[in-house]
Amino acid sequence: MKLEKSSRREFLRWVGGLSMGTVVISLVGCDTSGMEGTGDQPPNPPSPGGNSGITIEGNTVTLDLTGSEARKVAEPGGFLHIDEADMLVVNVDGTIRAFSAICTHQGCEISSFQNNRFTCWCHGSQFDTSGRVVRGPATRALTEYSVERNGNIVRITKG
Incomplete structure (x- = not known):
């Protein structure tokens, strides 16, 4: 036809x-555009420098816990997302721990911490304060970084 x-x-x-x-x-x-703060995408985190107490040099992030932003992790339960370092920092019962902010599912950046869980905004994966998966679709734990604390100075090294 x-x-x-x-x-x-x-x-x-x-x-x-x-x-x-x-x-x-x-x-x-x-x-x-226009979705900031709606929960549909991560909020803009604070930038290091100035009096924030956050310094990034290569693979090392130094926190001065007296700084305006770094002080967020000075007390148990405190949380800090450092966008420029793709890093999550949390104070777990007085021990500061640091993890990659990159979700192991599909590489979205995690910036949310509620109810002692890091939550990926892309697909809802959740990780506990040890970086372990507590809800998928992710199946691998977050990469944990080395943390050394000397008083109010915390040195985090990506390894």
């Missing part, structure tokens, strides 16, 4: 409109 020219033209116009509609819907689905 051979299509007539007008039918072929209408068909191509319909397919072109369908394709353009799909592209528009896809692009709208990717738009994340």
